[in-house]
Amino acid sequence: xxxxxxxxxxxxxxxxxxxxxxxxxxxxxxxxxxxxxxxxxxxxxxxxxxxxxxxxxxxxxxxxxxxxxxxxxxxxxxxxxxxxxxxxxxxxxxxxxxxxxxxxxxxxxxxxxxxxxxxxxxxxxxxxxxxxxxxxxxxxxxxxxxxxxxxxxxxxxxxxxxxxxxxxxxxxxx
Amino acid sequence: xxxxxxxxxxxxxxxxxxxxxxxxxxxxxxxxxxxxxxxxxxxxxxxxxxxxxxxxxxxxxxxxxxxxxxxxxxxxxxxxxxxxxxxxxxxxxxxxxxxxxxxxxxxxxxxxxxxxxxxxxxxxxxxxxxxxxxxxxxxxxxxxxxxxxxxxxxxxxxxxxxxxxxxxxxxxxxxxxxxxxxxxxxxxxxxxxxxxxxxxxxxxxxxxxxxxxxxxxxxxxxxxxxxxxxxxxxxxxxxxxxxxxxxxxx
Numbered sequence: 001x002x003x004x005x006x007x008x009x010x011x012x013x014x015x016x017x018x019x020x021x022x023x024x025x026x027x028x029x030x031x032x033x034x035x036x037x038x039x040x041x042x043x044x045x046x047x048x049x050x051x052x053x054x055x056x057x058x059x060x061x062x063x064x065x066x067x068x069x070x071x072x073x074x075x076x077x078x079x080x081x082x083x084x085x086x087x088x089x090x091x092x093x094x095x096x097x098x099x100x101x102x103x104x105x106x107x108x109x110x111x112x113x114x115x116x117x118x119x120x121x122x123x124x125x126x127x128x129x130x131x132x133x134x135x136x137x138x139x140x141x142x143x144x145x146x147x148x149x150x151x152x153x154x155x156x157x158x159x160x161x162x163x164x165x166x167x168x169x170x171x172x173x174x
Numbered sequence: 175x176x177x178x179x180x181x182x183x184x185x186x187x188x189x190x191x192x193x194x195x196x197x198x199x200x201x202x203x204x205x206x207x208x209x210x211x212x213x214x215x216x217x218x219x220x221x222x223x224x225x226x227x228x229x230x231x232x233x234x235x236x237x238x239x240x241x242x243x244x245x246x247x248x249x250x251x252x253x254x255x256x257x258x259x260x261x262x263x264x265x266x267x268x269x270x271x272x273x274x275x276x277x278x279x280x281x282x283x284x285x286x287x288x289x290x291x292x293x294x295x296x297x298x299x300x301x302x303x304x305x306x307x308x309x310x311x312x313x314x315x316x317x318x319x320x321x322x323x324x325x326x327x328x329x330x331x332x333x334x335x336x337x338x339x340x341x342x343x344x345x346x347x348x349x350x351x352x353x354x355x356x357x358x359x360x361x362x363x364x365x366x367x368x369x370x371x372x373x374x375x376x377x378x379x380x381x382x383x384x385x386x387x388x389x390x391x392x393x394x395x396x397x398x399x400x401x402x403x404x405x406x407x408x409x410x411x412x413x414x415x416x417x418x419x420x421x422x423x424x
Contacts, residue, residue, distance in 0.1 A: 061301055062222025091226065092297035094304055127315050127381070148208035149312060150215040158208075174304060 007052060012038045012077065016054070019076050022068045023153050024171075026111045029069060033099025034059060036090055051084020052077075057095045059174070060154040097174050109137045114159065114170040134170050136161040146170075175358070180234050181254060181351035182361050183295070184244065185397060187227030188255035191245060192405070193276060194220030195412055196263060205266050212312060216273065219305040226298045246416035250405050254349075257396040258341040260405045267320050267330035271338055274313035278374045279345050280306045282367040291359035314378045321382025328383075335387055343392030346371070352397075 016035055021027045029035050037055040054073055058066045070087040077085045097116035105115035114137045131146045141163040148158040156169040197217035204210025228241035258276055263269045284306055287299035320327040346368040348356070355361025376386050395401065415422065 058222070058301075060219060060222060061226060061305060062218035062220070064218070090297075091301045092293075094297075094301040127311065127318065127378075129311075148211060150208070150212040152211075154215050154218055 007040050007082070009038050009040060012040075012052060012054070012082070015076055015080055016073065019069065019072050021065060022072070023065050024108070024111070024113065026107045027100075027104050029056070029073065031101045031104030031107065032059065033101065033104075034069070034095060041084075051086065052082060053086045053088050055088045055090050057090050059095050063154055065153075095174070097171065100171075108171060112137050112168060113156070114168055116171045116173045118173075132170075132173070134159055136164060136166070137168055138166045139164040144168075175354070176234060178351045178354040179292070179360060180231050181349075182355045183227050183231040183234065185254040185349070185351065186295075186298075187224045187231060187244065188253045189259050189276075189280075190220045190227065191224035192253070192255045192408060193259040193273075194218070194224060195408055196259065196261075197269070197273070199263055200269065209266075213269065213273075216309050216312070219302075219309070223298065223302045223305070226301070230294050230298070242416070246413045250401055250409055251399040253401065253405060253409075254397055254399060255401075255405075256341070256344050257393055257402055258338065258345065260396065260402060260408060261338060261341060262404055264334075264337075265330055267327065268334040268337065270313055270316040270320060271331060271334040273309065274317050274378065275338065275342055275375065276345075277306055277310040277313050278371050279367065281310050281374075282370045283362055283364070286362040286367070290361065295360060317378050317384075318382040321379070321384040331382070331384065335384065339387045340390055340393045343389075344394045344396060347392075347394060347397075349397040 013030070013035075016038075017028050017030050019029045021029065021032055034056050035054065036057050037053075039053040039055070041051060041053060054077075056066075056070065056073070066089075070089075073087060074085050098118070100116065108115045114134050117132055117134065133142050134144060135142055136144050136159075139161060141161055143163050144159050144161040146157060147160050147167065151158040151169050155171055155174065157172050158167060159170050160167045194217045197213050197220065200210060200213045201217075202210065204213055224245070225241050228244045231244060232239045232241055258272060261268075261272060281303070284299040284303040288296050288303065290296040290299065317331065320331040322328075346364045348364055352361055352364060356363040379386050396405075
């Protein structure tokens with residue numbers, strides 16, 4: 001068991017790199033940008049908590065992966081000797097794909113999912129707006145079209161490349 | 175005051191849960207695969223929003239209530255959702271129209287609620303608004319497709335307008351908890367959202383070549399727990415497992 005006084009925040013961040021998104025298993029929770037803060041509580045300061053608090057924010061309100069992610073974070077830290085791990089959900093500021101790391105975007109593309117475009121193309125309420133220019137993760141062509149605005153998970157849309165003909169997921173700007 | 179805040183929060187939660195549940199009835203039955211996925215994803219967003227509100231209401235109530243007891247163990251007259259969201263799906267046009275009318279309302283409501291003096295309501299609104307923007311655009315496009323589509327699709331969405339319009343008025347009539355929460359800066363007076371909502375609906379209807387309905391009679395009651403028989407059936411379905419096997423988990 002690790003004593004609270006010996007824990008550093010950096011240690012915790014390093015361990016969190018091992019916790020993957022169950023639905024996009026190449027991305028860690030750090031890559032996703034959903035870890036907002038790690039706090040070490042001394043037992044004197046916050047007696048009901050002790051241990052440490054990990055603040056996470058959901059990607060989408062209804063993302064079913066969030067419960068699994070919370071549990072996996074707890075398991076990872078417990079397995080490494082941390083006790084009294086508390087996961088705290090924060091909603092504001094709301095998560096945006098801008099918080100995804102560059103490393104995460106690279107890993108997504110390698111995995112076959114087109115990474116989110118920069119924020120200026122975020123969804124507006126105007127109708128029948130032209131599709132976002134998305135790069136095919138297989139052949140790098142921009143010549144493709146959207147098949148479905150909603151995809152296999154809340155965070156993705158489905159595209160098909162007009163050049164290599166492969167369908168692919170696009171991680172939507174949000 | 176706490177009691178009014180709980181009721182206000184439950185109204186927001188119940189609207190999202192009941193519409194989410196209605197949409198989820200399309201799972202595996204959508205007209206085409208892509209739209210089946212779309213409506214069920216919207217469902218997921220709404221149920222997620224409901225969970226956030228229920229969790230907050232449970233924290234306020236502090237009597238052992240949880241998000242689950244709110245959803246699974248309250249009776250019909252304890253639900254505060256508006257009548258619009260409990261209306262049956264019937265066909266795709268009616269589902270689309272219900273989603274559009276409600277998303278437009280939610281869009282303006284959450285835009286204002288982001289500025290609430292209550293941090294948690296503001297945070298949930300800010301988070302949810304991003305999702306609602308997507309729902310509003312998707313459902314607006316479908317209203318246009320159906321209205322300006324074939325003779326059959328237009329006839330169906332016109333029928334849907336006839337059936338649903340009388341439930342829209344209730345959205346903008348403040349319940350006592352909404353009045354109390356507007357007074358202390360926590361909530362939004364729904365009456366102030368009406369003109370923006372009307373403008374939005376008009377614009378989309380125009381593009382869909384649909385006539386904007388004249389004001390008709392208004393059905394009210396949902397927000398204070400007086401529901402149509404449809405909510406009973408939803409709850410029978412939604413709560414069956416917890417009522418039959420209390421406390422069961424999987």
